[in-house]
Amino acid sequence: MTYDEILNLEPFAIGREEKRRLMTAGLSELTRHHQQQCSLYGRMLDTIGYQESAVKELEDMPFLPVRLFKELELKSIPQEDVFKVMTSSGTSGQQVSRIFLDRETAGNQQKTLVRIFESMTGAKRMPMIIVDCPSVVKNRAMFSARGAGILGFSMFGRKRIYALDDDMHLQLDAVRAFIDEHAGERIFLFGFTFMIWQHFYRALKESGVHLDLRNAVLVHGGGWKKLEQEAVSPEEFRSALREVTGIPRVVNYYGMVEQTGCIYMECEAGHLHASTYSDVIVRRGNDFSPAAIGEKGILQVVSLLPHSYPGHSMLTEDEGVLLGEDDCPCGRKGKYFKVLGRLKNAELRGCSDTYAARF
Amino acid sequence: MNDNMKKYLEVFETMFQVDEAKAKTLNYQDVVAWDSIGHMDLIATLEDTFDIEMETNDIIDFSSFAKGVEILRKYGIDLGE
Numbered sequence: 001m002t003y004d005e006i007l008n009l010e011p012f013a014i015g016r017e018e019k020r021r022l023m024t025a026g027l028s029e030l031t032r033h034h035q036q037q038c039s040l041y042g043r044m045l046d047t048i049g050y051q052e053s054a055v056k057e058l059e060d061m062p063f064l065p066v067r068l069f070k071e072l073e074l075k076s077i078p079q080e081d082v083f084k085v086m087t088s089s090g091t092s093g094q095q096v097s098r099i100f101l102d103r104e105t106a107g108n109q110q111k112t113l114v115r116i117f118e119s120m121t122g123a124k125r126m127p128m129i130i131v132d133c134p135s136v137v138k139n140r141a142m143f144s145a146r147g148a149g150i151l152g153f154s155m156f157g158r159k160r161i162y163a164l165d166d167d168m169h170l171q172l173d174a175v176r177a178f179i180d181e182h183a184g185e186r187i188f189l190f191g192f193t194f195m196i197w198q199h200f201y202r203a204l205k206e207s208g209v210h211l212d213l214r215n216a217v218l219v220h221g222g223g224w225k226k227l228e229q230e231a232v233s234p235e236e237f238r239s240a241l242r243e244v245t246g247i248p249r250v251v252n253y254y255g256m257v258e259q260t261g262c263i264y265m266e267c268e269a270g271h272l273h274a275s276t277y278s279d280v281i282v283r284r285g286n287d288f289s290p291a292a293i294g295e296k297g298i299l300q301v302v303s304l305l306p307h308s309y310p311g312h313s314m315l316t317e318d319e320g321v322l323l324g325e326d327d328c329p330c331g332r333k334g335k336y337f338k339v340l341g342r343l344k345n346a347e348l349r350g351c352s353d354t355y356a357a358r359f
Numbered sequence: 360m361n362d363n364m365k366k367y368l369e370v371f372e373t374m375f376q377v378d379e380a381k382a383k384t385l386n387y388q389d390v391v392a393w394d395s396i397g398h399m400d401l402i403a404t405l406e407d408t409f410d411i412e413m414e415t416n417d418i419i420d421f422s423s424f425a426k427g428v429e430i431l432r433k434y435g436i437d438l439g440e
Contacts, residue, residue: 084395085387107419125412137396154399155415158406247388 001026003108011119011275012332015326018147020333022326023279026304027312034310037076043311053211059281061214063300063313068099069258075100077308088257097258105308108259109184112305113152115192116275120251121217122263127182128157131177131191131200133161134166145257146192146222146351150225153190163191163200170203174346179212186215192222193252194350196241197232204244211230211356221253221263222352234270255341258311262303263339264337267330271323274335278303282322282337284314293322317343361439363409367431371424372402386423409436 014022027046032052035042036123041064043234068074076200081102103110130150137147154160156210161178165171179187191200196218204211218241228239238250254272255263262278274280281290281299291297306312319340328336360368371382381426387393393401402418405411405427411434413421421427428438 110419111416112417118415123414125415149394151395151399157416158412160403 005229006277007108007111007115007170009276011115011277012352013271014276015333019276019279020058022276023302023304024055024061027061027302028052028055030304030306030312032135033307034256034312038310040074041076046358047291058279058302061302062309063302064314065257066214066258066314066316069097069099069311070095073098073100074311075309078172081308084159086145086148086260093230099258099260099276099311100309102308104329105306106124108274108305110152110155111261112261112277114155116133116263116265117153117156119217119275120267121188121219121249122186125156125158125184126188126217127178127244128154128161128188128190129178130154130157130159130160131163131189131196133168134162135166139253144351146355148257148260149192149222149351150190157190157280158186163189164195168195168199172203172207172209175211182217186217189213189216189218189247191218191220192355193220193224193237194226194355196220196235197227200238205240209244213247215297216245216247217249217251218247219251219253219265223254223354224339224343224352228341243255250257251350255299256316257283258314259301259303259306262301262305265326267332269330269334271328271330271336272338273328273330273332274337277305277332280320280322280335282320286316288315291322293324296321298343299337299339319343361430362435363436363440366408367405367427367438370401370408374401374404383424385433407430409434411436 007051035045045062048062055181056063077100082100083103084101084106086099086101132150137150161174163175234252241247252266253263259278264272264274266272279302279349281300283289283300284291284297296319299316299318301316302313322335322336322337325335326333368379368382371377371385373381373387374397375390377385377390380417402413406413409431415428421430431438
């Protein structure tokens with residue numbers, strides 16, 4: 001199956017057996033492609049004695065630690081086909097991941113994001129409030145994962161406003177005027193978790209101002225670590241925002257620059273869902289064997305998208321727990337899970353977390 | 360050249376600082392200004408200019424001046440030949 005054909009499949013309608021077949025076949029093919037096109041990756045597979053014929057189950061697919069994308073230049077395309085290099089966010093002094101994209105993979109990332117996002121929030125583009133500062137996308141030389149994230153989601157906005165100025169102060173009058181101008185329309189708010197908490201929620205709370213966002217949806221991602229330290233749970237995050245804006249739907253997402261496009265979004269029941277185009281496997285920390293439903297472990301992410309770099313199967317540095325498969329109360333098929341946070345001693349990463357490290 | 364084409368060309372010439380001949384053969388990423396940031400500005404400007412609302416897939420597919428002519432036609436904007 002080509003990736004275009006895979007993208008034509010519904011994002012949340014494929015049951016366990018079919019999904020496993022689709023993933024195992026697609027990932028085996030991608031593994032072969034990267035083995036042939038990326039010599040470093042090929043050598044790693046040789047070292048572990050990888051044999052495609054030995055892959056019986058999805059869980060048998062080899063995986064790379066995500067950290068390798070910081071240490072090595074891993075690409076499966078000739079240099080002249082490199083269209084864009086994406087870098088992860090990192091606090092100063094940290095090494096960043098470098099992800100090499102050709103036109104095809106870059107386009108597929110956007111198309112995949114569209115499929116997942118529109119299925120979760122509706123297909124109509126909405127007036128968009130970006131809870132960040134304009135300079136984050138203006139400075140082309142400093143273009144980061146944070147800027148790329150905002151731009152990627154900007155497609156879903158029709159008319160856009162930045163809620164913060166470059167000193168990260170909430171532009172209350174401008175935001176109010178924007179909401180008034182679009183009265184009666186559904187508004188889309190987007191931002192990174194910590195930015196929303198620190199510069200939007202807190203600013204509203206302190207000034208005692210209530211914004212009318214009864215007809216809005218907020219999508220946020222980029223890491224919980226700082227808020228966890230402040231003991232703010234996802235439930236409290238949602239109810240705090242509801243208190244100052246009346247916003248009915250707050251959608252967290254999990255994703256990383258190494259698998260841009262294949263994000264995991266929260267459903268109405270508050271569960272992160274794997275789409276048709278990617279999957280999660282939870283592995284036990286002691287021997288990397290697959291964990292059972294309800295058992296905490298390290299998250300592995302697999303995706304049928306990455307073609308220009310060997311990032312189709314990666315072990316993250318995040319802990320999580322699988323909550324179930326095909327039986328979420330929201331009705332979506334596929335695995336649903338929870339991210340518990342960064343592994344101890346892992347570096348701080350994520351657009352929200354690296355920014356929050358300064359506070 | 361009809362009025363719509365004049366407006367369309369003007370958007371490209373102004374945003375990407377190119378002349379008419381260059382504009383007509385321009386592809387995404389051919390000039391520094393037409394990167395992913397410039398792309399979102401281009402779409403917003405065209406939506407305002409022609410008072411239309413594009414679908415996300417058309418925003419992604421809008422990969423050149425010529426492709427844009429085709430896409431705008433879908434929204435009832437006739438740019439002539």
